[in-house]
Amino acid sequence: MAHSEIDSAAPAPRRSLLQTLEIDLRLLGMIGAFILVCLVFNVLTDGRFLTPRNIFNLTIQTVSVAIMATGMVFIIVTRHIDLSVGALLATCSAVMAMTQTEILPYLLGLGLGHPLTPWIAIAVGVICGALIGAFHGWLIGYLTIPAFIVTLGGLLVWRNAAWYITSGKTIGPLDDTFQKFGGINGTLGASASWVVGLLALAGALFGLWAARRNKIRHDFPVKPIWAEVVLAGVIGAAILGFVAVLNAYEVPARRLQRLFEMRGEVMPEGFTQSYGLPISVLVLIAIAIVMTLIARRTRFGRYVFATGGNPDAAELSGINTRWLTVKIFALMGVLCAISAVVASARLTNHSNDIGTLDELRVIAAAVIGGTALAGGMGTIHGAILGALIMQSLQSGMAMVGVDAPLQNIVVGAVLVLAVLIDIIYRRRTGAA
Structure with missing residues (x-):
């Protein structure tokens, strides 16, 4: 009895930062x-x-x-x-x-x-x-x-x-x-790219929230709030940073001028346009x-991974592996x-x-x-x-x-x- 009490009172093993964030x-x-790779080639290419x-x-x-x-x-x-x-x-x-x-x-x-x-x-x-x-x-x-x-x-x-x-x-x-x-x-331009980026960020945040809610509903362990915030921050920085970089690439002035000439217009002085996404x-x-x-x-996805894990067991469980291959x-x-x-x-x-x-x-x-x-x-x-x-x-x-x-x-x-x-x-x- 005393032994079981000692075991139950033992502290849970400490988790590392990566384990807390549940990062693969x-x-x-x-x-x-x-x-x-990017940093090395950036140095080599000045x-x-x-x-x-x-x-x-x-x-x-x-x-x-x-x-x-x-x-x-x-x-x-x-x-x-x-x-x-x-x-x-x-x-x-x-x-x-x-x-x-x-x-x-x-x-x-x-x-x-x-x-x-x-x-x-x-x-x-x-x-x-x-x-x-x-x-x-x-x-x-x-x-x-x-x-x-x-x-x-x-x-x-x-x-x-x-x-x-x-x-x-x-x-x-x-x-x-x-x-x-x-x-x-075929690009979206700066404004539409920001809209898409913000929508993507909203979708990613909703996915994190839905996953957390689903774990709580099924009594699975969840990450602490600060870990969710850190992960959301990293995802947000990656998405918006990517959009910002692509928006920083501007259409060459000569190409813009040709586009205006094709429409019979004169390009305003100092006009710029970003490619975007x-x-x-x-x-x-x-x-x-x-x-x-x-x-x-x-079900198709589950069958794919089940067949790859053990083809014989998948077939015995009723999966039509031949049709799945097709x-x-x-x-x-x-x-x-x-x-x-x-x-x-x-x-x-x-x-x-x-x-x-x-x-x-x-x-x-x-x-x-x-x-x-x-x-x-x-x-x-x-x-x-x-x-x-x-x-x-x-x-x-x-x-x-x-x-x-x-x-x-x-x-x-x-x-x-x-x-x-x-x-x-x-x-x-x-x-x-």
């Missing part, structure tokens, strides 16, 4: 690595790396790979791999480019500039990506051909199918509205939110099509080399972001952060003057190192 150490490590202009360019260059990386998380979590995403992007891009420039003008008389042209082209591209992805999933799930073989074949097939669709030509320029999804040609970044944010909700709040690869195809919109819109045309080596960048982004190759574990935000780290490395090395072959060597070495660190981390923490 792996995520914190990736953020630290990203900050370190302060040019962390300028608003370069951060803007870095952001829009990351979007295409990051979108596909969110889908690659589901692929790898279920113990598969997709080597065809770059080639599938090229095929979807070719289909959308031909739809805009050849098919719609010929069949329906809808040329470039018609309000329906870009949306019909995007719909056709998304359907094309979904069908090809579902076909891959059917070969893998129902015919039990290994995903590595199916998607390796897809890499060869769809890369060259894109070439035949366009007869090896560069197709462009694309529709003006379509080009707004690429980045530089690119529309492509808003697309990535929307996809990140949707994919996170799918992963955490839907749906996962179809989703990957849709994301490849959306990435094709962003990539071709940024280039303002479809080119034969679009998406080349993207499959390797996408896989690397997911793995660097903490997705376990053994399956069962991965996060959407981790994959996006992995894509940002990859693009930062490549952009920084390009600004320093590192040759392209050496850039690929460094990226390959970073990928292997990231997997090694992940393995060591899982062994020490006892993670699956």
Whole structure:
């Protein structure tokens, strides 16, 4: 009796600051690595790396790979791999480019500039990506051909199918509205960017409050109020700081002058205009939110992670793993099509080399972001952060003057190192 009284009176073990804030150490490590990369390249480039202009360019260059990386998380979590995403992007891009420039003008008389042209082209591209992805999933799930073989074949097939669709030509320029999804040609401006930033901040704060309320309702332990305030402050600073940096990048005076001349107007003296948030970044944010909700709040998401954790147990519990595989690869195809919109819109045309080596960048982004190759574990935000780290490395090395072959060597070495660190981390923490 006395012993039990002593045990009950014993103080609770002290928690560290990170434990109190409930911050994922792996995520914190990736953020630290990203900050370190930025600081190192900023020093090597004499302060040019962390300028608003370069951060803007870095952001829009990351979007295409990051979108596909969110889908690659589901692929790898279920113990598969997709080597065809770059080639599938090229095929979807070719289909959308031909739809805009050849098919719609010929069949329906809808040329470039018609309000329906870009949306019909995007719909056709998304359907094309979904069908090809579902076909891959059917070969893998129902015919039990290994995903590595199916998607390796897809890499060869769809890369060259894109070439035949366009007869090896560069197709462009694309529709003006379509080009707004690429980045530089489609931005919100300063005022609208602040509105979006404040809405994002409000959404983040509401999410923190709702999560705390849900824990209290189910009698789960919650963070102290000061920890919630600190976390909210960090999130708010990150969101509003990001908007402020992008708003600091102003449209060049010559381009503004040309825009005024095209409208038959004279630019007022001293007039300036900020680019603000690119529309492509808003697309990535929307996809990140949707994919996170799918992963955490839907039956499909639970089935994905359950299958990756133990495929045999998942099948015995009644999950149709074959049909699940079809749906996962179809989703990957849709994301490849959306990435094709962003990539071709940024280039303002479809080119034969679009998406080349993207499959390797996408896989690397997911793995660097903490997705376990053994399956069962991965996060959407981790994959996006992995894509940002990859693009930062490549952009920084390009600004320093590192040759392209050496850039690929460094990226390959970073990928292997990231997997090694992940393995060591899982062994020490006892993670699956």
